[in-house]
Amino acid sequence: MKKLLNILMIFSIISTLMSCDSMFDDIEPLDKVSGEDLLANPAGLNTLLANIYYNIPIEDFNYRFNVGFNRRGWGGGMADVSAVELFTDNAGRSSGTGIGANIGANYWPYSELRSINQLMENLEVVKENGTISEDQYNKLKSEAHFARAYMYFGLVKRKGGVPIITETLDKYYDGGESLGLYVPRSTEVETWDFVLEECDKAAQYLPEELNPQDGVYRASKYAALALKSRVALHAASLAKYWNRAPLSSTSEAVSKNLVGLDSSLAEKYYKACIDASEAIINSGKYALYMPNPSSPEEAATNYYQLFQTTSTPEFIFGKAFAGETQGSSHNFDNFYSPHQAATGFHKDTRYSIMLDLVDVYEDLNSNGESAPVKTRTDGLENQYIADPTNFNVNLPFIKYEDPIEIFKNKDPRFHASILYNGSKFRDTEILIQAGLIDQNGGIHVYTNDNFPGKDGKSYWSLGTESGAQATGFFGMDNSDNTNYTTTGFTIRKFLTDGPAPLSRENGSSTVPWIDFRLAEIYLNYAEAVVESGQGNAAKAEQYLNDIRHRAGLPNNVALTLENVKKERRVELAFENHRMWDLVRWREFHTIFPNSNKRHALLPILDLREEQPKYIFVRANWIHDERGGGQTFNPSSYYQSIPNTNINKLVPNNF
Numbered sequence: 127m128k129k130l131l132n133i134l135m136i137f138s139i140i141s142t143l144m145s146c147d148s149m150f151d152d153i154e155p156l157d158k159v160s161g162e163d164l165l166a167n168p169a170g171l172n173t174l175l176a177n178i179y180y181n182i183p184i185e186d187f188n189y190r191f192n193v194g195f196n197r198r199g200w201g202g203g204m205a206d207v208s209a210v211e212l213f214t215d216n217a218g219r220s221s222g223t224g225i226g227a228n229i230g231a232n233y234w235p236y237s238e239l240r241s242i243n244q245l246m247e248n249l250e251v252v253k254e255n256g257t258i259s260e261d262q263y264n265k266l267k268s269e270a271h272f273a274r275a276y277m278y279f280g281l282v283k284r285k286g287g288v289p290i291i292t293e294t295l296d297k298y299y300d301g302g303e304s305l306g307l308y309v310p311r312s313t314e315v316e317t318w319d320f321v322l323e324e325c326d327k328a329a330q331y332l333p334e335e336l337n338p339q340d341g342v343y344r345a346s347k348y349a350a351l352a353l354k355s356r357v358a359l360h361a362a363s364l365a366k367y368w369n370r371a372p373l374s375s376t377s378e379a380v381s382k383n384l385v386g387l388d389s390s391l392a393e394k395y396y397k398a399c400i401d402a403s404e405a406i407i408n409s410g411k412y413a414l415y416m417p418n419p420s421s422p423e424e425a426a427t428n429y430y431q432l433f434q435t436t437s438t439p440e441f442i443f444g445k446a447f448a449g450e451t452q453g454s455s456h457n458f459d460n461f462y463s464p465h466q467a468a469t470g471f472h473k474d475t476r477y478s479i480m481l482d483l484v485d486v487y488e489d490l491n492s493n494g495e496s497a498p499v500k501t502r503t504d505g506l507e508n509q510y511i512a513d514p515t516n517f518n519v520n521l522p523f524i525k526y527e528d529p530i531e532i533f534k535n536k537d538p539r540f541h542a543s544i545l546y547n548g549s550k551f552r553d554t555e556i557l558i559q560a561g562l563i564d565q566n567g568g569i570h571v572y573t574n575d576n577f578p579g580k581d582g583k584s585y586w587s588l589g590t591e592s593g594a595q596a597t598g599f600f601g602m603d604n605s606d607n608t609n610y611t612t613t614g615f616t617i618r619k620f621l622t623d624g625p626a627p628l629s630r631e632n633g634s635s636t637v638p639w640i641d642f643r644l645a646e647i648y649l650n651y652a653e654a655v656v657e658s659g660q661g662n663a664a665k666a667e668q669y670l671n672d673i674r675h676r677a678g679l680p681n682n683v684a685l686t687l688e689n690v691k692k693e694r695r696v697e698l699a700f701e702n703h704r705m706w707d708l709v710r711w712r713e714f715h716t717i718f719p720n721s722n723k724r725h726a727l728l729p730i731l732d733l734r735e736e737q738p739k740y741i742f743v744r745a746n747w748i749h750d751e752r753g754g755g756q757t758f759n760p761s762s763y764y765q766s767i768p769n770t771n772i773n774k775l776v777p778n779n780f
Contacts, residue, residue: 171252174245175266178273179344181238183280185210185702186445186639187456187620191230198456198632209477210702215717215724216483217617217700220476221608222749225718225756229709231765233284235277236291242274243294264331272332272345272353275324279357282321283706284765285778286385287314308774311767313383315391318361322398325354334411348409349443352642354402355650361387362395362654363710370712371760373780384776385764396658403651404661406442407669412644413439417676419538422490425678426538433620434637442642447635455633459626462617464545464597465609467552469629475597476608479544479615481725481744487537487696494683496692499532499727500524501742511745514571514728519563523741529559529729532742538678539696543619547598547729551618552626558598558614559589560728560743567734572602572748579733589731598729602748612748613726619700645673645697653690673697714758721755723747 183195190197191210210230212219246267253263281288289309298306312320328350336346365387372386379385406412415438419425436444448454460471468474485498485507498507503522511517526532530548533540545551547558561571562585570577570587579585593600598611620637627634648669655661667685670693674683677697683689695704708714728743750756761780770777 171245171248171258171266174241175269178238178242178245178270181235181241182273182276183233183235184276184445184639184641186641187447187458187635187637189702192228192232194230194232210705211700212477214704214708215480216695216704217477217479218613218724218747218749220478220610220612220616221606222612222753224753225714225758227758227762229284229705229762229765231284232768233280234768235280236289239274239277239291240294242270242277243292245270246292247294265333268328268331268350269345271324272328272350275321275328275350275353275357278317278321278324279353279360282314282317283360283709285767286379286764287311287317287383288767289775290317290320311379311384311775314385315383315387318357318387318395321357322354322361325350325357325402329354334409343444343446345443348406348411349642351402351406352442352647355399355406355647356642358395358398358402359650359654360706360710362392362399362657364712365389365392365395366657367710367712371715371763373761373764377778377780378776379764379778380780382776385778393658393660396654397660399650399654400658400661403647403654406644406647407651412442412647414644414648414672414676415440417672419676419678422538422678425676426542429539429677430542430618430623432643433640434622436638436640440644441640442644442647444638444640444642446638447633449636454636455630456635456637456639457633458620458637459622459635460629460633463621463626464551464554464556464611464616465593465600466556466595466597467554467626468609469626469634471629471631471634474609475611475616477617478611478613478726478747479617480613480747481615481727483695483699484540484544484615484727486692487540488679489535490537490679491535491681492679493681494689494692497536499742501532501727501744507744509744510723510725511743512751514560514743514745515569517569517743519567519569519732523732523743525732525735525739525741527737527739529740532740537696539699543617543699545597545616545618546614549618551621552623557589557596558611558616558729559587559596560599560614560730562587562731562733562738563741565733571728571730572599574600577733579738580736581738585731585733585738587731613724614728617700640701645676646703648673649690649694649697652685653687653694656685656687656690709763712760712763714763715760718756718758720757722757723750723755 188198189195191213211217212223213225249263249267252258288311290312291309295307329347332345332347332350334347336344366389368387373380375381415432416428419428432438447456460469461473462477463469463474465475486496488495489497501507501524503524533546545556549556562577563569564577565580574586574588576584576586588596588599590596597616598614600610601607602612622635622637652666652670655663655666663685670685670690671682673693723746726745726747728745730741730743731738732741764778767775767777
């Protein structure tokens with residue numbers, strides 16, 4: 127009972143659709159209520175609807191890449207924390223993670239889809255008997271279409287074509303081997319088209335504005351269109367770029383078009399993305415949050431605050447986390463707070479951000495070009511050291527008096543999203559030092575030793591004697607206790623600033639997950655326009671630069687695919703888009719073709735100077751170096767179909 131009511135509270139389904147004053151009073155758990163009792167009355171229908179919302183596959187804070195959705199608490203998969211972004215070139219788990227060859231392969235939500243089909247079938251019954259009005263029927267059914275679209279999107283982007291089931295199939299069961307129960311896989315194009323049709327059906331009757339009593343976590347017309355924008359762009363990219371990683375035609379799944387999209391389909395999918403995006407933008411109901419900052423510092427503050435609340439004009443759809451007592455929270459603060467300002471949970475700082483991403487952020491005076499951090503006087507910023515414990519200390523390193531100087535002019539979104547050596551968080555100066563060079567040129571990296579400087583002071587190679595006073599590079603050889611960044615960077619975005627939240631095993635964080643926001647829609651539109659030549663190029667360029675100006679970047683850039691991709695990577699960083707972007711562009715295997723390695727930036731104190739100065743060493747990430755690098759195989763773009771020996775489905779064997 128408590129769990130059910132918590133679910134209802136999470137998604138604010140205390141609805142005024144029906145005229146009952148106490149709609150959810152005395153409703154028993156789903157497994158104790160008969161189908162007739164649950165589905166033949168308004169309260170029961172809303173209960174089922176709330177459960178359906180709960181099972182929408184939003185890849186939020188509680189999505190565990192290798193485990194599944196809504197994994198809350200230590201026993202629910204927290205021991206295998208695996209945020210999606212950690213399986214890309216943007217970041218990795220501090221104790222080491224591989225590239226996402228698995229891509230959430232265990233998603234197979236047909237029991238949840240059955241619940242949706244049950245709801246739809248019973249809506250017909252209660253409408254016929256006059257329990258609900260036509261308007262109530264249309265809205266509830268549209269919400270069901272939204273959830274079904276989202277679930278099939280979760281399937282098709284992982285599996286390709288799947289069985290499309292829009293009824294409960296009960297009538298086909300005869301107690302034996304009924305063939306009516308075995309629904310074959312549809313083609314991939316049929317599946318993508320079905321998802322888009324479901325989005326349209328959802329948008330048809332969903333309200334443009336939600337009743338305040340419904341909260342902001344219930345689907346609106348524009349949430350359905352935002353989903354359509356994302357879905358259509360994904361399908362368009364697959365059609366355009368599928369041949370970058372073609373699969374063997376000898377595979378039955380390939381020969382029957384269960385996987386794969388013809389390039390001729392790209393134009394229609396880009397058009398669908400453009401139309402859905404324009405409908406949202408032209409509605410006038412959404413705007414970028416704080417679009418005109420007066421300074422880079424204000425821009426950084428605004429961008430950070432954007433993700434702390436849903437009370438912004440940019441928010442379209444997402445999930446709320448009301449707190450532990452309401453059974454709704456997540457563990458982002460527990461696992462990813464910097465060690466010096468952690469919640470007290472026994473695991474923290476597990477989010478190590480790659481130098482590969484940091485180098486993409488441009489400087490304030492750039493004209494759209496990425497600005498790799500400057501470590502050398504000769505400008506050779508594409509050189510990486512394999513073994514930082516043994517390198518030429520006489521390379522032409524730039525020497526910095528203050529470690530934050532190297533990041534001084536970075537894109538404000540960098541400062542809002544990432545913690546680095548010398549940055550401040552929760553009134554604490556973050557210490558991330560990888561080692562030192564002693565007066566004689568000796569290298570002391572990844573170990574903590576004490577040496578004198580020429581200034582007569584004593585220095586520790588990791589910046590402090592105690593690991594409790596540092597956020598980087600302690601415990602490098604103990605994966606279970608690597609509560610430190612191993613790349614030189616950790617995350618700030620989504621963390622709660624101010625006093626550290628109270629640590630709880632089942633979650634300390636209540637920051638919401640923003641699933642759809644206007645900036646993504648702007649970027650979807652810009653990409654679809656530049657890729658297809660359709661739409662309004664001038665507006666697409668304007669939207670691209672509006673995002674940049676909100677970020678505090680003064681210069682305009684041209685509408686090019688390269689600029690859109692770069693902007694997408696930094697604006698949407700850590701929002702779980704990067705992996706799916708690499709999948710739909712068919713670029714994952716080109717970034718990691720054969721044992722490629724991600725990279726770290728090691729702040730090292732040089733004691734050879736009269737006054738110690740910092741150098742920054744570009745190095746292969748220790749876990750990729752030790753593990754031999756990462757490889758993404760093209761066959762991993764499609765995941766396996768489960769239980770094919772039982773469900774008689776054509777497998778994804780390539």
